[in-house]
Amino acid sequence: MSTRSTAKRADALRSIDLGHNPDASLSEVARAAGVGRVTLYSHFASRAELVDAAMARAIGQGNAALDHVDLTGDPGLALARLVDASWHLVDRARALLVAAQRELPPGRIRELHDGPAARVETLIARGRAEGAFRTDLSIPWLINVLYSIMKGAADEVRTGNLTPDRAAAHITATVLAAFTPPGKPVPEPGWEE
Amino acid sequence: MSTRSTAKRADALRSIDLGHNPDASLSEVARAAGVGRVTLYSHFASRAELVDAAMARAIGQGNAALDHVDLTGDPGLALARLVDASWHLVDRARALLVAAQRELPPGRIRELHDGPAARVETLIARGRAEGAFRTDLSIPWLINVLYSIMKGAADEVRTGNLTPDRAAAHITATVLAAFTPPGKPVPEPGWEE
Known part of the structure; x- marks a missing residue:
């Protein structure tokens, strides 16, 4: 600086x-x-410095917006609300995300996401404690799964395979299944299609 | 050319x-x-042209190697074998994958994966027909989920959060849960830890 x-x-x-x-x-x-x-x-x-600063700013603003999401009650429903709100932020910042993936050093995007990751971590930990989410995979792995599926949805929207308005429901249905403890039934998604 | x-x-x-x-x-x-x-x-x-050619070559060789994977029988076990073999290819080509993600235009990596994607598609379609995999999400989405979780695992390995030898089991446990039809129990993973 x-x-x-x-x-x-x-x-x-x-x-x-x-x-x-x-x-x-x-x-x-x-x-x-x-x-x-x-x-x-x-x-x-440099362009990388600009992208880093823009990304930090977008995540900071997004994180503040997520403060208003109700994360109490049933962990699955809370996660659905968080995915819904987060997806709108990701969707708005799609070009920035692509630039960040291309230009920032490995690990930097994750580092910038420490704020939102803390929120997800708290919710996942509660879901595990209440038996709603699996405990045979680590919390960092489950956070990574959520982020990866979200990034995958952004890719699908970019290539025209998925419309932005259907993405959140796809992400939620997939992540809730991935988080289900082995032996327990996968929750029925609330499709609105 | x-x-x-x-x-x-x-x-x-x-x-x-x-x-x-x-x-x-x-x-x-x-x-x-x-x-x-x-x-x-x-x-x-250009460097992009080199990366594109190297990626096409690695995928071609990888696809040939996957010809030897037995994809018959129980769809879940077949998917586990495919993930196991595919992960080793991804793990060997990690630096190349990062370069491709940075330098190739959107959609090009997917285009290069048309060969391996066809194999996955056939297996997923059979799993759906036999009731083992969910049908409420599209096949392209399920393929995207598999790729996204695999890429996420490569990121985790790169940042030191996951060892390469545990990655395949993590991917399989997660993907099999994500593919489970709503209302059906998530399969117990065969952890060897």
């Missing part, structure tokens, strides 16, 4: 949007944001 | 390995392969 001011970076970021093009160059990002290229370069040393 | 000879490209590719570094530059790839940079550049116009 060195001499670049955090406040100025935040100002620059506020108007920046990768839009629908994860491969947007810094110049294109600057044009779309109505910011001069020189201004943009003065705040971010 | 234009004037570049396919045979010469194949020769160049044979000795090329991204090794453990998905960010290896073309120069580093050339050095590791014992090929001159000029030779490498004469066969591949």
Whole structure:
């Protein structure tokens, strides 16, 4: 970060949007944001630094939005509500996610997700304690499964195999089955199709 | 492809390995392969083209190896055998997969997987017909779930959260649960830990 001011970076970021093009160059990002290229370069040393900052900001805002999701009561229903709210955030930030997957070093996306991961972890731990979720696989693995299926849904939407409005129900039905303890029946999904 | 000879490209590719570094530059790839940079550049116009060719080759070889997997009998056990064999291929090609995720256009990795996907599709369709796998989610979605969980396992191995030898069992236990028809019990995994 060195001499670049955090406040100025935040100002620059506020108007920046990768839009629908994860491969947007810094110049294109600057044009779309109505910011001069020189201004943009003065705040971010590289495209990776910009993507990192944009990702951190999007996750921070998303995490704040998830504060309003009711995670009490039946763990399966709570997880369905969390998936529903999270999916809308992922769907809105799809281009940014693709850029982050391409440009950030391994482990960095996960690191940025520490906030939302803590929320998921608490819910999974409660579901395990109440016998709703399986305990024969570790909590970090189950979190990874949820994220992987969500990313997979984003891919399916990008390639046109799934419509965004059906994605949350697909993710929930799949994750609730994956989390079911061996020997217990997979819950019937509440399809609205 | 234009004037570049396919045979010469194949020769160049044979000795090329991204090794453990998905960010290896073309120069580093050339050095590791014992090929001159000029030779490498004469066969591949860009790093993306090299990654695409290396990925196509790895998948072709992997697909041939999967021909020997017995996919008859109980669909769940057949899927476990397929996951086991596929995981070893994914694990060996981890650096290449990361490079492909970063450099190839959306949909290209899936396109390259059309061969292995056809095999999975046949098995899933049989499992559905026999009542072993769920029919309330589409076959393309179930294939995507399998791939996503496999990719997630590769990430977990890369970040040190999972050892490669435990990955196949984790993937199988998770996917078999995800594929279980609603109302039916999740199969007990054959943990060997």
